[in-house]
Amino acid sequence: MVEDELASFGRRGTVTVVPRSARGLSLGGDPARLLLHPVEDFLPEPAVVDRLADAFTREGLTVEARSEAGLTVSGENGLVEEVFGSPVVPVRNKYIRESVRYELCAPGTLRSRLHPELITEVRAPRAGFELAPSAVPPLPHTAGYLRLPEDAARLAGADRLHAAGIRGDGVRVVMVDTGLYDHPHHRAHGYTTAVVPALSPLDPRSDERGHGTAMSALLLAVAPGVSLTMVKMAGEAFSFPVAAFQRAAQLEPDIISCSWGTLREEPHLHLEVAAAVRRGITVLFAAGNGSTDRRNAMFQSVATPGALTVGGVHVGPGGELRASDLASSYRSAVFPGRTVPDVCGPCGMLPNGDYIVFPTQPGCLFDRRNSSYDGTAPDDGWLVSSGTSGATAYAAGVAALAVQQGIGQGRALRTEDLVSACLPVTQGRSITGDDCGGVCPNHAVGHGLLTV
Incomplete structure (x- = not known):
């Protein structure tokens, strides 16, 4: 139920944590930099991800997912605000009309008080959308359907x-x-x-x-x-x-x-x-x-x-x-x-x-x-x-x-x-x-x- 999800994610905030790269490079808002430098130039030392994951876990947060490029961290919003400076709360997406969709946003600035020297960015995660045709009035069927498998x-x-x-x-x-x-x-x-x-x-x-x-x-x-x-x-x-x-x-x-x-x-x-x-x-x-x-x-x-x-x-x-x-x-x-x-x-x-x-x-x-x-x-x-x-x-x-x-x-x-x-x-x-x-x-x- 949408109401249950809204209540759950209203209580529990989620953030994306981007560690500082070993070579000091950052994509920031320009992914095209991947065309100019090898991927490894934007990645942290492996021990950095481990160190951040351990620190967040000891603080009572949950490391939901991690990779060599970043971490997703969640926790009760009071704790998220204490560690990252702002809660992360749901906001209704007004542009998707055929279904109810929410996104997360941070009312304040997100930054980590834990190991800030190891972190380039903390941000509220963007939402995704699955790809499907829009619902519009049907036309007569002119061809047979494909059956699986x-x-x-x-x-x-x-x-x-x-x-x-x-x-x-x-x-x-x-x-x-x-x-x-x-x-x-x-x-x-x-x-x-x-x-x-x-x-x-x-x-x-x-x-x-x-x-x-x-x-x-x-x-x-x-x-x-x-x-x-x-x-x-x-x-x-x-x-x-x-x-x-x-x-x-x-x-x-x-x-x-x-x-x-x-x-x-x-x-x-x-x-x-x-x-x-x-x-x-x-x-x-x-x-x-x-x-x-x-x-x-x-x-x-x-x-x-x-x-x-x-x-x-x-x-x-x-x-x-x-x-x-x-x-x-x-x-x-x-x-x-x-x-x-x-x-x-x-x-x-x-x-x-x-x-x-x-x-x-x-x-x-x-x-x-x-x-x-x-x-x-x-x-x-x-x-x-x-x-x-x-x-x-x-x-x-x-x-x-x-x-x-x-x-x-x-x-x-x-x-x-x-x-x-x-x-x-x-x-x-x-x-x-x-x-x-x-x-x-x-x-x-x-x-x-x-x-x-």
């Missing part, structure tokens, strides 16, 4: 690999999303899954929004043998992307899949992502369903160099490929020279993206919302949708099959590792106005539809 495996060409025993076995995948409900669909297919909350107040047994449950089913359709851990970053009203990504990196997976963006800029997230890629973790982010990384935009996509960005391609009933007019493409405003997307996964078209039948938590936010136009009931645990969220989950499954086959040789996968497996897409236009122009690669779809 068989249609996703067929589109990827993965069914042939599955028959040969290449199913993602031994590959560790973490999905950062809204949670993972214990759905009969997942049980029926024998998937290996676990759930870890990004913050202790988040209930790992529930997926109040339902987005993560749906996305996990698409990833597992392509790579059913992976060991999948869901890091739950959100309840119904609050979300914590940086803490969740830190928690994901702590698990030391092969792949981290992220079908979401952030509300407003979150510069420190780019350092967390770059540090994970440096450690050999393949990181995927959705290109967005209309969002970009323009710095004045409310909804921000994530295009950290080294991460794989995933756009959308619609596969018609006859197999024809077309850039999805629901999916974003753009030239990064944060990282000059960076173009998005790198590759694409399957994605529906405007207005609703009705394309793939997903399992979800019965009665969750997306089950209720999508039922107004997708032909399912508001409490049946199924929805029809798509977007670059699903495209990213699909691409993460393809990446898992690549990792099992030794592609990348233990480092993070790069775009060039996957180019030969992309089908060219030469027709269509993205939601942000890029036209394929009869050639591929192109700005609308990058290198095209990723397959195995």
Whole structure:
């Protein structure tokens, strides 16, 4: 319940702590500095993170998540104010109208009285938003829906690999999303899954929004043998992307899949992502369903160099490929020279993206919302949708099959590792106005539809 979450996070504050780097460099508000210096120039000595974690714990605070780049710390707001100079309290987001969303903010200046010499910045964490088409009046359905797992495996060409025993076995995948409900669909297919909350107040047994449950089913359709851990970053009203990504990196997976963006800029997230890629973790982010990384935009996509960005391609009933007019493409405003997307996964078209039948938590936010136009009931645990969220989950499954086959040789996968497996897409236009122009690669779809 939103009221319970509001009460919990009203009592308990959460902050992001950025340690001082060993070489004195800081991203500050300019993530583009990652283009000028190696990632390690922005990282602290390992002992610094340990020292800060110990100090905060002794003070009675909880270190919710930590990485080599930073920490997420929480505690009763009286204690947070005592240690960091201000409480961190919920504020209603006035711009998201289809659901109730809150963010955290600090009324006063945040600074640590513990080891200030070791800390560059303390800040209230930005919220995240899961990517899904907006609810608009439906149009008549003109094409059949894709069913999981068989249609996703067929589109990827993965069914042939599955028959040969290449199913993602031994590959560790973490999905950062809204949670993972214990759905009969997942049980029926024998998937290996676990759930870890990004913050202790988040209930790992529930997926109040339902987005993560749906996305996990698409990833597992392509790579059913992976060991999948869901890091739950959100309840119904609050979300914590940086803490969740830190928690994901702590698990030391092969792949981290992220079908979401952030509300407003979150510069420190780019350092967390770059540090994970440096450690050999393949990181995927959705290109967005209309969002970009323009710095004045409310909804921000994530295009950290080294991460794989995933756009959308619609596969018609006859197999024809077309850039999805629901999916974003753009030239990064944060990282000059960076173009998005790198590759694409399957994605529906405007207005609703009705394309793939997903399992979800019965009665969750997306089950209720999508039922107004997708032909399912508001409490049946199924929805029809798509977007670059699903495209990213699909691409993460393809990446898992690549990792099992030794592609990348233990480092993070790069775009060039996957180019030969992309089908060219030469027709269509993205939601942000890029036209394929009869050639591929192109700005609308990058290198095209990723397959195995």
